[in-house]
Amino acid sequence: MATRFKQESTSRHQHKTATNLDNDRHSIDDISNRVQPQSGLDVNQSSVQPLRKLGLPFWQRLSLKTKATTLAIALSTLPIVIIGATAYYITNKGITNNVTQQQQARAIALAGQFDNFIAQRYLDIQNLAQSSMLSDPAVRAIVPTQAKQFNLEQYIKNNPGYDNIVVIDPAGQVILQTAGEGIANYSNVDYFQQSIRTKRPVVTPPRKSLLTGEYSIYAAAPVIDTTTGEVFAVVRSRTPVQYFNEILHAEAKTLARTGNSFGVEEYFAINDLGKIVVAPTEHLDYIGEDAQAVFPRVAPRLANNTSVGSIIDRDRVERQQYLVSYTPIRQIESQTDLNWSAMVALPTAQVFAAHQGLFLPFFLGTSAIALLIGAITAYLVNRALRPVVNASLAVQKLGNGHLNTRLSVHGKDELAMLGANINNMADQLQGLLQQQEEVTEQAQLFADVTFRIRRSLNIDDILKTAVKEVRKVLRCDRVVIYRFNPDYSGTVVAESVAPGWTQALAESINDPCFKDRHIQQYKNGRVRAIDNIHQAGLTDCHIKTLERFDVKANLVAPILKDNQLLGLLIAHHCATTRAWQQAEIDLFTQLATQIGFALDQAYLLEQVEKARAVAEEISQEQRQQKEALQQQLLGLLSDVEEATKGNLTVRAEVTAGEIGTVADFFNSIIESLCQLATDVKTAATQVNVAVAENQGAMHQLADQALQQAEAIRHSLGSLAQMTDSIQDVAASAHQAAEITRTASLTAQVGGVAMNHTVDSILNLSQTVAETAGKVRQLSESSQQISKVVSLINQIALQTNVLAINASIEANRAGEEGRGFALVAEEIGELASQSSAATKEIEQIVENIQRETVEVAHAMELGTNQVVEGTNLVEDTKKNLKKIFDVSRQIDQLVQSISHATIAQAQTSQQVTQLMKEIATVSEQTANSAQQVSGSLQQTTTIAQQLQASVGAFKVDNES
16 A cells, blocks of 8 residues: 555656646746856857947948958857857756756655655554554453553554654543653644544644654544444554654765765755754754745745745855755645645755856857857958958848848859858858757757656656657657567557557557568668558558558657667657658657667666676675685784794694695694604703702702701700600609599499489479379360350350240230239349350350460470480480599509500610710711702703793693
């Protein structure tokens, strides 16, 4: 549906362009006159100034040679100047028309984009309102609010341009709302009211949001309940105009880069209030301004604008002159008139830059030709007879524009030749002007048709435009383009036919005679004009084919592309026979050629696009290969740099190609260096370690020998002290034996006390158990009392009921039952008292039961504590037994220590003698170790230097 809207929009605006082009001719002429330089008028005026001075006395005093030369130069240069000025005017006007038409076409395209944009908003809001989650009551009840909210958020995410969607109930209250600012109640909003009133979608012109401060387009649609047919809610979307503005700005830049415009055009949109709502990035400050304040001449035309137009206006803000094309944006179906317009503006300095560059070549060319012809004329006059009075008068008349003036020529002398030459010149000038007019008119028609044909690069558009414009130029009844198949049968692929005549579009025609007799001629560029088909010697099958379409006369020209016959351009005259003029045939031939060029250009553009895509793909592949090669080279350089720093563990990645070969060679070198460094480092390390170990051992040996001698001396003193200590230990051991025996006796007494404690605890545990049993019996008795109380309560209740019944019966008996009634009342009171007493008893029983439970719980805790105490006493008893056993063992050990102490005193005396001998040997060993240590010092220094040299290299076995 969106595509259909777009096609309808494009066709309508193209129709507007065609129908309103003639109405805007006055605006285009006005633009052309504004940019027309004044030099052309000055040239014409200056050229006739000498002729106006012919009657002055000064002119009479001049020589005939001067007069003749002056007149000849004037006559020879005047047509050149006129032709140059005329050509410049025609070219200038054509360029102006071309520029204006292109800009109007872009204005129409801009309006079409607005149409599509608004139509898309219309369709989107309509589809959203018809979604089942809103319009179907069953689905609406099933889908939770969170899911609906999520669907609306996803809709905004999947459809760029929207910044807020709201679902509103008929009272104006918000039901659902996506992220973005919104108001609380919509009951007074115009599009909400209109949507409910009309039950149709509504799209507003751009308006300024009071919340965001930005111009936005609002679309609202009623949600019709599918069951009741009533409006259930209104769904509203908001689209910031800035979103569309960014799209237009990007398109303008793209158009400028492709060279399809004279500069970066500025796109504007004016809403129904006359406010600018879309503006280019350079003029965002224009948004919200009155169009009248920026473009004063354009704004009044937009008020009642119904067609496309162009005008030159001055921007009041920048003080810059613009060429502005404007067009209304059409009304959306089933909508109120939006009444807003689209504008395309481009500074005149950019638009008419080509005019300024065109004037100088025209002026210089015309001047050069005029000077050349003037020089030739002066040369010829100098060689001619000078006293030519009659010729002078004739030349004067010719100079004044009387081109019908002729001289009477008699004889063959120089004067006769001069007269003949003047007559020939007059004839040539007159013919030249007439020919120039015809050429100019034909060139204008040819340029217009060519422009329209080549305005599009789409083949179908080219063909349709070609037949339409050719029929308009030739004023014939039908123009078709006949495309050949490979077997030279063909089909009519494009047609423009006047109303009332048979249509030939899509007709397939196969004439066997045509292939044999005419194909080669058309390949050679033959153009055939037939004034009467019955007198042209055509075959019968050919005549029947033409009669089927009511053809009386036709004009056929080949459409060639690279010397290949693509088809034929055919003009039919159906009303009567027609004598085709040579100018028509020539123009028709040129148009057929231009159609071929246009098709060639379209095909070429298609091939260029394909070639560009292939080139981009190849370029991408080459860039990727180059990047991969650079990465490999950088990696190799990084590995080389690491190797120069001494890191021999690095290895370059070996890949296919030259870099991989270099990397492999580099790895081989590094491996060789690594092996060499490893061998040297290992040898140096072994030497260094061995020397270090020997040196350390010798130092250690010397130190230990000295320490040993010193230790022995200390040991001798210690042995004396140890002997004294051994004697002290013997005395202490005897005392410890006495203390241990005392502790053993104490442990035996504690064991007896513990046995008595255990017996007492067991008796207490038995007493607590008996008490707990009695408490349980008390609880059971209280429960029985509670049952009895409940029974008494029931009896009291029944008694009370019987008393009430007796009272009722006594009242029925009257006076006789009064005594019985008193007894019944007393029984009732007794029953009430019994009930109250039972309640008190019941309360007391409950208290007894509760306290009984607490006592039982306390007894249970006491029982547990008794059990724990019993366990603790048993443990203590066991520990006392262990203490008794340990004390006995300690007593035995102390006795052993006493005996061992005596033996140690004897041994210490022997050790003292041996230690003295060892001290002497240790002093000798220390002296020898110091001498060996000095010898190994030099070996250690050399080994360390070798190790430092190879330590700069990092090999695989290092971290």
